Amino acid sequence: MNTCFEVQKRRDKIVIMADILQIARKGALKTQILYKANLSFEQLKEYLNLLTATNLLKKSCEHQKEVYEATPKGLGFLKAHQQIMDFLTPDLGGVNVKLPPESLLVSAKKGVD
Numbered sequence: 106m107n108t109c110f111e112v113q114k115r116r117d118k119i120v121i122m123a124d125i126l127q128i129a130r131k132g133a134l135k136t137q138i139l140y141k142a143n144l145s146f147e148q149l150k151e152y153l154n155l156l157t158a159t160n161l162l163k164k165s166c167e168h169q170k171e172v173y174e175a176t177p178k179g180l181g182f183l184k185a186h187q188q189i190m191d192f193l194t195p196d197l198g199g200v201n202v203k204l205p206p207e208s209l210l211v212s213a214k215k216g217v218d
Contacts, residue, residue, distance in 0.1 A: 122161070123186040125152055129162060130183075132174040 161179035
C-alpha cells in the first residue's frame with residue numbers, strides 16, 4: 106500500500122540525548138523518561154549510562170526512587186542544541202512554524218500529481 110505519508114526518519118543520538126535532558130530538566134523518574142522519550146528499556150539504560158558518565162545527567166535517590174536531573178553541563182548542552190536547531194530552521198519572518206520533514210513534503214507532492 107502506497108500512502109502519501111512516510112514514516113519520519115529515526116532520531117539520531119544527539120536528538121535523543123536532548124530529549125532526555127529536556128524531560129529531566131527539573132528531575133524525572135526512569136519510567137517518565139522512558140515513556141516521554143519513546144525509548145525501549147534497553148535504549149533508556151544505554152542513554153542514562155552515557156549521560157551520567159559524561160556528567161550531563163545526575164542520578165539521586167528520593168523516597169527510595171531513582172530521580173534523574175539535568176546538570177548545569179546538561180543544561181548547557183540543551184542550550185547549544187537549541188541554538189544549532191534554530192540555526193538550521195528556515196527563517197519564516199518571525200512566524201514560529203515547524204516544517205514537516207522533507208520526505209513528507211516530497212510524498213505529499215507526489216500524491217497531488
